Amino acid sequence: MGNLFWRILNFxxxxxxxYKYTAKAIVNFFVGDRAAIKNSxxxxxxxxxxxxxxxxxxxxxxxxxxxxxxxxxxxxxxxxLAEKEKIIEEAKRTAExxxxxxxxxxxxxxxxxxxQLRNEATELSVTMAEEILEKNIEAKDHESMVNDFLDRMxxxx
Numbered sequence: 282m283g284n285l286f287w288r289i290l291n292f293x294x295x296x297x298x299x300y301k302y303t304a305k306a307i308v309n310f311f312v313g314d315r316a317a318i319k320n321s322x323x324x325x326x327x328x329x330x331x332x333x334x335x336x337x338x339x340x341x342x343x344x345x346x347x348x349x350x351x352x353x354x355x356x357x358x359x360x361x362l363a364e365k366e367k368i369i370e371e372a373k374r375t376a377e378x379x380x381x382x383x384x385x386x387x388x389x390x391x392x393x394x395x396x397q398l399r400n401e402a403t404e405l406s407v408t409m410a411e412e413i414l415e416k417n418i419e420a421k422d423h424e425s426m427v428n429d430f431l432d433r434m435x436x437x438x
Contacts, residue, residue: 418426
């Protein structure tokens with residue numbers, strides 16, 4: 282038992298010395314951990330609130346961008362329709378001009394053919410008249426026509 286008493290006394294002195302020198306450190310360790318945990322939780326709550334604010338902000342920006350994209354798409358559609366109408370109108374004008382040009386060419390070709398036909402008819406008439414005159418007119422008739430022509434020319438001048 283004597284040995285047990287010394288052992289208990291050694292343990293009690295050791296415990297008292299440990300308590301005296303380490304009690305504040307142990308309490309500060311656990312209290313510091315508690316404060317660190319509390320700070321971490323506070324920081325996590327603050328970070329969560331900031332993340333929610335950013336989410337709301339980004340959602341608003343996304344909605345705005347979506348509406349702008351829709352507006353741009355509508356504007357492009359409207360411009361496309363206007364361009365389509367412009368192209369159709371231009372094609373109609375071009376077709377009308379081509380029609381007018383072709384009608385003018387047809388008229389011009391008709392006039393040209395008519396003029397050519399008249400020239401050929403005139404030449405044919407002259408040729409036929411010459412043939413008829415050669416067959417029907419004799420030398421004395423020819424001489425009297427030349428004299429008659431010369432008399433008319435002299436009387437005019």
